Amino acid sequence: MTYIPTTDAERQEMLQVIGVERVEDLFHDVPEPYRFPPLNLPRPISEAEILAELHAMADMNVDLNHAACFLGAGAYNHFVPSVVDMIISRSEFYTSYTPYQPEVSQGVLQALFEYQSMICALTEMDVANSSHYDGATATAEAVIMALNVHHRRRRRVILSPTVHPMYRETVHTYTQGMGLTLVGEDTPRHDLKALAQLVDDQTACVVVQNPDFLGRMFSPSEMQALADTVHAHGALFVVVVDPISLGLMVPPGRYSADIVVGEGQSLGSNPNFGGPYLGIFAFRREYLRRSSGRLVGETVDKEGRRGYVITLSTREQHIRRAKATSNICTNEALVAIAASVYLALMGKHGLRTVAELCYHKAHYAAQRITELEGFHVLSTWPFFKEFVVQCPAPVEDINRYLLDEWGIIGGYDLSQDYPDLNQCMLLCVTEMNTREEIDDLVNALEEIANGALEAPPGGLTLSQR
Amino acid sequence: MLNRPEPTIYEISSPGRRGVTLPELDVPETPIPEEFVRDRLLLPEVTELDVVRHFVRLSQKNFGVDVTFYPLGSCTMKYNPKVNEVAARLPGFARIHPLQAPETVQGALQLMYELQQYLAEITGFAATSLQPAAGAHGELTGILMIRKAIHEGRGEPHRTKVLIPDSAHGTNPASTTMSGLEVVEIPSDRRGNVDLEALKAHLDDTVLALMLTNPNTLGLFEEHLLEMTHLVHEAGGMVYGDGANLNAILGIAKPGELGFDVLHINLHKTFSTPHGGGGPGGGPVVCNEELAPYLPGPVVTMEEHENHVHYTWQMPEKSIGRVRAFWGNFAVLVRAYTYIRMLGPEGLRAVAENAVLNANYLAARIKDVYPIPYGTRTCMHEFVAQGKIEGAPDVRALDIAKRLIDYGFHPPTMYFPLIVPEALMIEPTETESKQTLDAFADALLRIAEEARTQPELLKEAPHHAPVRRLDEVRAARYPKLRDVPGLDEEEALSS
Numbered sequence: 032m033t034y035i036p037t038t039d040a041e042r043q044e045m046l047q048v049i050g051v052e053r054v055e056d057l058f059h060d061v062p063e064p065y066r067f068p069p070l071n072l073p074r075p076i077s078e079a080e081i082l083a084e085l086h087a088m089a090d091m092n093v094d095l096n097h098a099a100c101f102l103g104a105g106a107y108n109h110f111v112p113s114v115v116d117m118i119i120s121r122s123e124f125y126t127s128y129t130p131y132q133p134e135v136s137q138g139v140l141q142a143l144f145e146y147q148s149m150i151c152a153l154t155e156m157d158v159a160n161s162s163h164y165d166g167a168t169a170t171a172e173a174v175i176m177a178l179n180v181h182h183r184r185r186r187r188v189i190l191s192p193t194v195h196p197m198y199r200e201t202v203h204t205y206t207q208g209m210g211l212t213l214v215g216e217d218t219p220r221h222d223l224k225a226l227a228q229l230v231d232d233q234t235a236c237v238v239v240q241n242p243d244f245l246g247r248m249f250s251p252s253e254m255q256a257l258a259d260t261v262h263a264h265g266a267l268f269v270v271v272v273d274p275i276s277l278g279l280m281v282p283p284g285r286y287s288a289d290i291v292v293g294e295g296q297s298l299g300s301n302p303n304f305g306g307p308y309l310g311i312f313a314f315r316r317e318y319l320r321r322s323s324g325r326l327v328g329e330t331v332d333k334e335g336r337r338g339y340v341i342t343l344s345t346r347e348q349h350i351r352r353a354k355a356t357s358n359i360c361t362n363e364a365l366v367a368i369a370a371s372v373y374l375a376l377m378g379k380h381g382l383r384t385v386a387e388l389c390y391h392k393a394h395y396a397a398q399r400i401t402e403l404e405g406f407h408v409l410s411t412w413p414f415f416k417e418f419v420v421q422c423p424a425p426v427e428d429i430n431r432y433l434l435d436e437w438g439i440i441g442g443y444d445l446s447q448d449y450p451d452l453n454q455c456m457l458l459c460v461t462e463m464n465t466r467e468e469i470d471d472l473v474n475a476l477e478e479i480a481n482g483a484l485e486a487p488p489g490g491l492t493l494s495q496r
Numbered sequence: 497m498l499n500r501p502e503p504t505i506y507e508i509s510s511p512g513r514r515g516v517t518l519p520e521l522d523v524p525e526t527p528i529p530e531e532f533v534r535d536r537l538l539l540p541e542v543t544e545l546d547v548v549r550h551f552v553r554l555s556q557k558n559f560g561v562d563v564t565f566y567p568l569g570s571c572t573m574k575y576n577p578k579v580n581e582v583a584a585r586l587p588g589f590a591r592i593h594p595l596q597a598p599e600t601v602q603g604a605l606q607l608m609y610e611l612q613q614y615l616a617e618i619t620g621f622a623a624t625s626l627q628p629a630a631g632a633h634g635e636l637t638g639i640l641m642i643r644k645a646i647h648e649g650r651g652e653p654h655r656t657k658v659l660i661p662d663s664a665h666g667t668n669p670a671s672t673t674m675s676g677l678e679v680v681e682i683p684s685d686r687r688g689n690v691d692l693e694a695l696k697a698h699l700d701d702t703v704l705a706l707m708l709t710n711p712n713t714l715g716l717f718e719e720h721l722l723e724m725t726h727l728v729h730e731a732g733g734m735v736y737g738d739g740a741n742l743n744a745i746l747g748i749a750k751p752g753e754l755g756f757d758v759l760h761i762n763l764h765k766t767f768s769t770p771h772g773g774g775g776p777g778g779g780p781v782v783c784n785e786e787l788a789p790y791l792p793g794p795v796v797t798m799e800e801h802e803n804h805v806h807y808t809w810q811m812p813e814k815s816i817g818r819v820r821a822f823w824g825n826f827a828v829l830v831r832a833y834t835y836i837r838m839l840g841p842e843g844l845r846a847v848a849e850n851a852v853l854n855a856n857y858l859a860a861r862i863k864d865v866y867p868i869p870y871g872t873r874t875c876m877h878e879f880v881a882q883g884k885i886e887g888a889p890d891v892r893a894l895d896i897a898k899r900l901i902d903y904g905f906h907p908p909t910m911y912f913p914l915i916v917p918e919a920l921m922i923e924p925t926e927t928e929s930k931q932t933l934d935a936f937a938d939a940l941l942r943i944a945e946e947a948r949t950q951p952e953l954l955k956e957a958p959h960h961a962p963v964r965r966l967d968e969v970r971a972a973r974y975p976k977l978r979d980v981p982g983l984d985e986e987e988a989l990s991s
Binding site: 034035036041050054060061081084087088093094095108116123127130135137155159161175197198204251294302306308326332345347350351375390391398430431469 | 497501504505506509513515516518519522523525526528529531532534537538539540542544547550551552554555556557558559560561562563566573574576577579581583585586587588589590591592593594595596597600601602603604607618620631632633636640643665666667669670671672673675676677679716717718719722745747748749750753754762764770771772773774775776777792816817818819820821822823824825826827828830834836837838839840841842843844845846847849850852853854856860861873874876897898901906907912928929958962963964965966967970971972976978979980982987
């Protein structure tokens with residue numbers, strides 16, 4: 032199937048109007064020796080055949096409809112109401128382009144304006160843009176924005192060691208040509224004071240995550256203290272957030288954040304094996320003209336009716352070219368619309384409930400695991416939905432056992448990023464995890480505490496269940 | 497289209513309404529330290545029906561490819577097959593976590609591995625990274641790869657100049673600046689090519705790369721392409737390919753065989769994945785052997801065992817690093833994979849042939865009325881006309897574009913490329929029929945007539961849209977970028 036409507040007869044008519052004999056004649060500018068190369072690809076197949084193949088490939092994967100999931104670490108299994116997919120399946124939304132022609136794009140524009148509004152409500156920041164690619168690139172763009180606010184005169188950037196490791200890596204990649212000094216990643220974990228000590232008058236920004244990658248929540252007063260030091264040196268305070276946590280937690284706008292970024296996948300998108308996701312990006316009004324990304328603004332038409340347009344584009348690449356604040360063009364508009372639908376449906380009560388369910392269930396799980404021999408919950412700090420457990424065996428082995436014997440997807444192996452957290456697992460509990468699932472997890476870990484990993488496969492442990 | 501104004505979600509809100517039911521708490525409560533808890537959350541309070549009606553009504557104020565012809569130049573607004581949407585939503589794809597162990601996601605990894613192979617084959621390159629999320633993201637990736645390969649791999653850190661034609665997309669110079677490199681603009685010649693002499697003048701030992709879109713944004717295949725790529729290589733630089741216009745050359749030519757070193761691909765243009773009102777897209781990067789170790793990663797590799805294959809992640813040896821979290825816009829990759837499998841090699845070539853046929857046909861139908869600079873040449877998948885109509889000196893490209901809305905069409909790209917005054921950049925794509933092209937050409941011809949006889953019809957257009965022309969100056973001068981009752985009043989008080 033090629034989705035090409037033109038018949039041979041029509042093609043002949045068209046060629047005649049153009050004034051050439053054959054379609055091949057249209058390609059005489061292509062150097063002859065390289066023209067019409069063979070493509071070594073599988074033969075074309077029908078919709079029925081491709082669907083059968085795709086089903087088979089999809090069925091090879093262990094999906095979250097068939098396994099209890101305690102894995103988070105930046106991608107989360109939160110509830111997605113049916114309405115969300117129904118709305119973003121409206122093809123007026125998903126088959127449209129960037130709304131450069133506002134008169135025939137009011138739907139996308141108003142939906143994005145409402146997204147910006149609700150992100151401002153959630154973070155209590157002045158302005159939110161209409162998205163970056165994901166949490167990691169939003170973080171990198173925040174760093175670049177901070178550099179631009181200082182006209183690139185400050186070249187020191189401080190990254191907390193408990194910002195998501197992939198986000199830190201992305202910051203390194205994005206800024207590798209800028210001659211920056213990136214410091215802070217080797218400071219003690221969760222130590223905001225140690226970060227504060229690094230701030231000097233050459234510092235463009237300090238980036239902190241709250242709750243951090245290991246799940247720790249910092250209190251508004253701890254965050255405010257760091258913000259005050261950062262500001263005393265004229266630097267910007269960048270905070271990476273989990274939007275679901277903001278159903279409950281004091282928003283970063285209340286502790287003087289200058290730029291707030293985060294991963295918005297939790298707001299109405301499936302885990303999708305890592306993408307498309309949604310880069311949340313909000314900031315203080317004074318930095319508006321240095322900000323990156325697309326902004327939708329309210330205005331009026333010539334009859335005085337309210338309408339929406341892309342605005343302040345003079346910051347953007349299609350106008351400012353080499354002097355643009357970022358190169359971003361295509362963003363994650365449809366995912367932002369999904370977030371808009373999600374936040375509207377949840378509303379002030381629903382999002383609070385989701386956050387509380389995560390908090391209580393995660394704490395219940397941690398409490399029960401604390402009681403197990405050989406497992407230590409290292410999260411003695413306040414946490415939201417993720418916590419660290421030190422295990423009596425390598426995380427990889429534990430996870431294999433959990434999946435094979437219990438149908439459970441276990442936590443994230445922290446030794447990949449923090450070598451001293453050997454045999455430590457980051458567990459995540461959301462509103463999707465039932466008490467039964469949590470109890471199963473605890474029972475499975477208890478089996479491991481009792482030596483199940485050493486037992487022969489299919490042996491005693493299994494029959495005891 | 498729906499012409500009634502739609503209130504905002506906050507205007508619909510009424511205290512006490514709920515839009516969703518959540519599970520009861522089934523575990524004991526744990527006290528939450530008071531100082532962490534926010535005192536307000538200014539989200540709306542609406543029902544499910546409120547939300548559904550609101551967003552369905554908004555959708556009715558929007559054009560999309562499924563609604564009407566959408567000939568936006570350089571955007572390749574082709575039909576988005578519905579099977580793609582079904583494929584991406586299979587629970588085995590949508591409901592898998594990116595950090596699951598590779599052995600639990602072999603189907604997903606196989607799909608990614610095969611797509612890496614297909615994209616490399618279609619473009620004539622050695623290796624692929626599926627990580628970049630969009631075209632501009634792919635550009636940044638490719639330029640960072642060239643930078644590292646030349647600065648570190650070849651030990652020539654003094655090369656910092658990137659040559660970019662004046663017809664290039666704005667993302668090219670912006671990506672270059674983000675990479676900490678210097679942009680040098682190269683003019684175009686009288687036939688719409690990169691000016692070869694101007695290019696030569698800049699080819700010294702400070703040149704890092706030439707960034708080239710081919711076919712270029714005038715819709716023309718560069719006539720000196722092989723000479724240019726040869727000259728840049730001879731000068732010690734590399735050639736970056738902007739693949740935004742790849743639709744024109746599927747099965748017609750492979751950029752990897754024409755002297756390009758690295759290229760990004762817009763899955764949301766060439767490979768039929770929907771644009772989503774501005775995203776998500778997919779911007780995979782393909783490259784030659786020399787650059788392959790610098791690709792962002794991890795990428796998917798295949799290990800062959802005695803009676804099965806195993807797919808796993810691998811970080812390229814000298815990688816520039818990751819350019820985002822996780823692996824790429826996977827749900828977009830599923831759609832592109834589906835499309836390639838359904839079309840096969842013949843189908844892909846038919847795409848390019850018919851895209852080019854449609855563009856040349858449309859150009860031929862309107863060229864006597866709308867000037868087409870460089871119009872003596874055969875165009876590729878798109879062409880740039882001028883919104884200058886004889887006998888209608890006051891009418892601008894903008895007016896013609898807005899009047900097209902009254903005829904039920906989405907306007908073409910306007911005022912780009914910058915080197916053509918009053919540009920109307922038209923890309924019909926291969927999925928449009930002769931009837932649609934004829935109807936569009938007829939509308940353009942009628943509009944030209946109106947421009948001479950009733951120019952006010954154009955100046956006042958659109959007449960049949962949810963809103964009339966909007967005051968963009970006001971939007972920029974007095975930015976109103978949110979509407980949150982409670983928050984806005986507070987800000988007004990404090991300022």
